[in-house]
Each structure stands twice: as C-alpha cells, then as structure tokens.
Amino acid sequence: MPNRDFHVLDWKLPAYLFPEDANLSDIHIPSEAGGEIEIGSQDIHWNKGNGIAGYDINRYATIKDLSKNKLINLNLAEWCNSIQGIVRAATN
Incomplete structure (x- = not known):
C-alpha cells in the first residue's frame, strides 16, 4: 500500500452531519486492536441519548x-x- 501520512485522530466527524443537539466525543484510541496500525472510535449522542451513532476508523499496513x-x-x-x-x- 502507498505510504499514508495521516493518523486516525485526524478524522473526527464534523458536527454538521448530525442534529443540532448532538454531542460528539473526540476520537479515542481503544486499548486493544486487531492487527491495525491504528484504530480510533468516536461516539455521537443526540435527543437526550435516544439517538446514538458510533464511528470507527482503522488504519492497516x-x-x-x-x-x-x-x-x-x-x-x-x-x-x-x-x-x-x-x-x-x-x-x-
């Protein structure tokens, strides 16, 4: 694969993709991965917790x-x- 000059922390989803009351976490790095170079995860909540989305980004060698x-x-x-x-x- 071509060498990529980015990190998973660079890929946070923008707030405009979600309802106005959405609360977006920063991308966090889990303590365990499954063969990736890097892995990140972001949680999004809205409507007092009745709306929820998860975003995972994995980087492989x-x-x-x-x-x-x-x-x-x-x-x-x-x-x-x-x-x-x-x-x-x-x-x-």
Missing part, C-alpha cells in the same frame, strides 16, 4: 491485513444479525 480483518467483521456482522432475528422472533 497492508491490503492483506485489511482484507483479513474485513472478512472477520463481515462474519461477525452476519452473526449479530442472526442473533437479532432470533431475539425479535422470541419477543413477538
């Missing part, structure tokens, strides 16, 4: 590292969707 992690995340997302479907079915 190689396309191979990115591809491997993306596949893991896709499998995890499928698993979460399956669990949500089971919970919905059980509560209806």
Whole structure:
C-alpha cells in the first residue's frame, strides 16, 4: 500500500452531519486492536441519548491485513444479525 501520512485522530466527524443537539466525543484510541496500525472510535449522542451513532476508523499496513480483518467483521456482522432475528422472533 502507498505510504499514508495521516493518523486516525485526524478524522473526527464534523458536527454538521448530525442534529443540532448532538454531542460528539473526540476520537479515542481503544486499548486493544486487531492487527491495525491504528484504530480510533468516536461516539455521537443526540435527543437526550435516544439517538446514538458510533464511528470507527482503522488504519492497516497492508491490503492483506485489511482484507483479513474485513472478512472477520463481515462474519461477525452476519452473526449479530442472526442473533437479532432470533431475539425479535422470541419477543413477538
């Protein structure tokens, strides 16, 4: 991959993307990562906590590292969707 001269802390989402009462955290660096060079996360809350969004940014050394992690995340997302479907079915 081409050398990139940026850091995850440079990529905070702008407030204008969210409702006027939104509270945007700074990007924070989690204590653990999964193969990334850097990883950052930002939380956004609005409507007295009834609206919430999360933003994650990951920086990888190689396309191979990115591809491997993306596949893991896709499998995890499928698993979460399956669990949500089971919970919905059980509560209806």
